[in-house]
Amino acid sequence: MFVMNTLDDKTLLTAGAIGLGIAASFVFSLYNNTLQKQKKDSLLRGGLREVPVPSEGYPYIGHAASLGSLPAITIKNWHEKLGPLICLHMGIQRWVFISDPNIAHQIFVRNGIKTSERQKHRFAQDIYGKGGRGIVFNQTSKKWKTTRSMALTILSPKYTEQFEGSIENVAKKTLRALIEITNTEGSVAPKEHIRRATYGTMFKAIFGESIDPFKNNIITQTLEMTDKGVTYIRPEADIGSFFPIFAWISTFMHPMKVVEEVTLWRDTYYKNLIDEAIAADCNSLVKHAYSLKEESGLDDTDILVMISDLMSAGGDTTSVSLHWLLAILSRYPDVQKKMGEEIDTFISKNNRTPLYSDRDELPYTVATLRENLRFRSPTTFGIPHYTSTDVEACGYFIPADTVLISSMHAMHMNPDVYDEPEKFKPERFLGDSRTWSASNNGSIEERDNYSFGWGRRVCPGIHFAEVEIFDTAVNILAACTIEPAIDSKGQPEYVNLDSGLEKGVVFAPEDYKVRFIQKTKNS
Template sequence: MNKVEQGKALAPVAVGTAAALYLSYKIFQSLLYKNNEYIKEIPVPSSAYPYVGHMFSLGDMPAEKVSQWHKELGPIIKFRMGVQTWVSIDSPELAHKVMVTNGSKTSHRNENEFMFHMYSFGGKGIVNSHPDAAWKKARAAVAAAIAPSEIELYMTSIQNQAKKLVDTLMDTSDKTKAGIFPFKDLQLYVMNTVTLIAFGRTFPSRDDRTFIEISETVDEGFKLSGVDYDMANYLPVFTIYDYFKGVRKILCQYLIEKRNPVYGSLIKEAHYTDGPNLVKYLDNHGYGLSEEETMVIFSDLTGAGTDTNSVYLCWTIAIMCHHPEVQKKIAAEIDDFIERNDRLPLFSERLQLPFCISAMKECMRFKPVTAFGIPHLAIDDIEVDGYIIPKGATIIPNMMSMHKNSEFYPDRPDEFVPERFMNALETSSAASKGKVENRDHFNFGWGRRICPAIHMAEVETFIGFIELMSRCFIEPGEDGMPNINKADNGGIAILPLPYKVKFTNRKN
């Protein structure tokens, strides 16, 4: 048989083989569609513009706009921030799969100019760094230094700071009559807890020069980390604009003239203070951290720790003002403990106050303190629930709509229900290590990037809240009830609008 005849004889075989392969492909493809695996498009909001994408559609409160998009499009959405792709998730179960199950691919950070390259000296510290060996060392050091056994050393001092806070709130409220906005006093209390543990020092009042200096440094750092000072990272065309505007000079001046001197001085003085502190702990236990690593770790702890917990307590006070019946029930539970023990409860005795604990958790769910947490970065394509999250995407959990997710919180998710967590009283630290369906809220983050200072935060907020509610009744000031339906965009944090309340002595 010649080659022509061989070709004619094999043609039907080739055609049949090709047809079989094509048919197999179509069957395989149809099975994928049938099984709903990695073939669903992530929904994209329609309100995008050329080049800038959705940046100018977000408005003054991006979390609210993204929440609206979730209501329209579902639990996962994709939008463009200039040249960047962002993926937002408001389903706790889906977020768990993305940031915990796929944590090795989703725990990196964006390498933006200010927070990564400048503020964190190229990704050092525990907040803005990639999850590399240096990050693991730094995180392990901090986790050991603020472990429950170490925090126990500061309990009496934290209780004394809480007592001073309530004394100040009551005295100031009594003098003004019209009511006060307590945020700065709460910030002083929280910062004193953080700086006591970190540096072994506290500040006597909100008028203290060093307290003001640190507060301004923290506030300015959050401001400079916003989009306004990082436009070139989203829209490269702004590189020229930023150059002539002197953005880099502004960022450098902040670090050289404010951040570095403030924390450098605190770290240096901490070596010579009496009593324990985190600076001495890290030195004495031989962690071998560089000067830059130490600087970033302490600015991370002071900034993040002070801002979030102050905001939480400020929201909680506003919520309590709206619910006098809840205040009375909390007060009765605390009074019952005092009657039996002749003192306030310790954090280790928190389970004896189940309604207090449930109400505190519900405040954090009802009004989450952050809009999106700290964004994660996908370093590879991720397939989850039929979606492909592309490599290089920025991943955010939308805290506002996530904490109102009706599938995860089926009982009146849009309402404040103080009894919601009566059967989930374990600490948020413990809950975060278990199954996602057993978690209470998600303000502390996810997986390997979860906040390492959860225990410290829970201790200081519990002690401050119990001290306050054991002595005070929170009433509206002259401007009426606090507005808890609106919020201010604080960058990372979601702040309550300024309000005035009165702290009256409930023992009178």
């Protein structure tokens, strides 16, 4: 009673508005549930199956509070209990997760026209995407198709070959830094070094300039800007799309002025780099993009947003995959030894470090890198798709306006697809010499990895990522071994491979330290 008497009129009005909103939402929910039940009954009579819903949900907020600290594990457990498709209610949104690759192929590829849109996101599309430009977050418009075609052209294997020397140089610089810190400090946390290296490589490919990623402030600025942008493109940054009555929270937490300032920072920064790249006397993805500009019908802003997408998407996912690889190899010395011996044999025979073009002579190394991608995918869900109309696939009905998510972790741990999926077994991929692109774009029966997405939205940078990961891994293992850090009592501190961090789109290992021990000439 005392509290009520001390509230001012503004507070009472706000509380009343929230209460009215909740009441309205409840009434709408009852009405909507009635319509959905009628539709569902009709579908079931037609022989279609309802996508099962986990029981661990709450009124209005749905399953948003039930995902735990590692949603990928929670989702995997629900799949094991309920089947290959599960439906979560995230506030007013309907999210369908798919863990069976054959069903995913039916939904994302054969029904690609209906399932390739993006859920509306006020920051990712309207502000950072400059009204739906770029290739990551915008809808499947004609401009999107044109921009994506340009991205595929400038990231093609033929064009990527020109930058393999730069990739190798950055890998060697990274290696020297990791060994030096190990020698002086006893161990090293490789995350930021690997991340700076991958961004340095992307910078060279995109803008043509060779820079030292560990000393140049440009990479520092790029990482800061990317991290700031990720803050606003996460689904939870647009909380109003889940819970309309709490839309004001998004505005309160992320004022439009701040969001627009971040976008202006991004635009100014990349415009200057693009202008410098065009004027420079060296080849670059920027120059190649501008050579296609007129025939593609794109403008400067389209290319700027595309470059921003390529820089952040290519830098982060590749660095996370390498971060997992180093952690895994420190826990699997036998695997690491086989890779090292294979690489050493090649060096003895050819008197040089192998390049990506030599991959056929390193079958165990190739198999290990493929297994790394499966065992700990750099993204557990990718970027969600969205249905533009009703979809029927494999006997299931998925209504329009549904968020579709590939359960990549659950897929890669599916015992119906992989033998003993919880074990790290490079041998499972021996004899498969296909490139990741060939595997990803082949028939669903022959596809063995799902980290790069599906259908029209499949990652355009698959080849570039494979070359960079291969060259970095080979250069490291040609020169050293990766061993656990040692604690104050002289005991090894093993990396925990069973935990991780959800950071926006990527799934990264928790921070760890390892030792990079340089090989002796006789080893």
